[in-house]
Amino acid sequence: MPLKPRSLRVATTADTSLLVRHRRAMWEEMGIGTSASLAEHDALYRRWIRPRLRNGSVVAWVVEDRAGRALASGCLWIQRIHPRPGNPRCLQPYLMSMYTEPDARCRGHARRIVRAAIAHARRLGLPRMALHASDAGRPVYEREGFKPSGEMHLRLPTQRPQR
Numbered sequence: 001m002p003l004k005p006r007s008l009r010v011a012t013t014a015d016t017s018l019l020v021r022h023r024r025a026m027w028e029e030m031g032i033g034t035s036a037s038l039a040e041h042d043a044l045y046r047r048w049i050r051p052r053l054r055n056g057s058v059v060a061w062v063v064e065d066r067a068g069r070a071l072a073s074g075c076l077w078i079q080r081i082h083p084r085p086g087n088p089r090c091l092q093p094y095l096m097s098m099y100t101e102p103d104a105r106c107r108g109h110a111r112r113i114v115r116a117a118i119a120h121a122r123r124l125g126l127p128r129m130a131l132h133a134s135d136a137g138r139p140v141y142e143r144e145g146f147k148p149s150g151e152m153h154l155r156l157p158t159q160r161p162q163r
């Protein structure tokens with residue numbers, strides 16, 4: 001049987017385990033989390049993403065090779081946000097969980113996913129798309145026109161529960 005061409009497709013709930021695995025691998029490569037916190041996160045993320053894939057508040061894409069092996073994935077979460085001028089619908093597309101298998105990198109798979117996500121956000125008519133970039137991801141997003149924003153953050157030390 002002839003092999004199928006490499007394809008980009010929209011994920012379904014049947015891809016939940018793949019998306020959890022890719023997100024876990026993303027954190028590991030970024031050096032974030034311990035095995036305990038990542039195991040906890042995997043379970044939470046699985047419960048979080050499944051219903052959102054079903055109701056369309058998360059749209060995810062998977063790049064597959066000709067044999068059907070997943071090479072890359074990424075997710076666009078349509079976040080409900082506080083009112084801001086020029087965004088009366090209070091929705092923000094947020095690109096997250098971008099991951100390409102190490103042996104499939106630098107072949108444009110992440111770029112295809114970013115472009116599909118931008119096209120989806122445009123179709124929704126939303127004025128601004130956001131993401132948080134890892135060092136590895138930053139050049140991919142910059143090439144598609146993303147600019148740094150002024151977001152700041154403050155680490156809040158965990159409080160011990162009071163006796």
Ligand SMILES: CC(C)(COP(=O)(O)OP(=O)(O)OC[C@H]1O[C@@H](n2cnc3c(N)ncnc32)[C@H](O)[C@@H]1OP(=O)(O)O)[C@@H](O)C(=O)NCCC(=O)NCCS
Nearest residue numbers: 098099100105106107108109110111133134136137139140
């Ligand atoms: C970031 C990541 C998703 C990129 O995936 P990829 O499929 O290799 O990216 P692409 O091949 O689509 O790259 C698109 C462009 O960015 C460039 N690029 C990709 N990774 C790069 C890197 N680490 N450094 C410099 N340029 C890079 C590519 O060369 C390509 O450039 P071109 O337009 O000149 O051809 C992948 O490296 C990865 O999974 N990293 C670990 C997890 C991670 O950090 N995810 C991002 C979280 S924000």
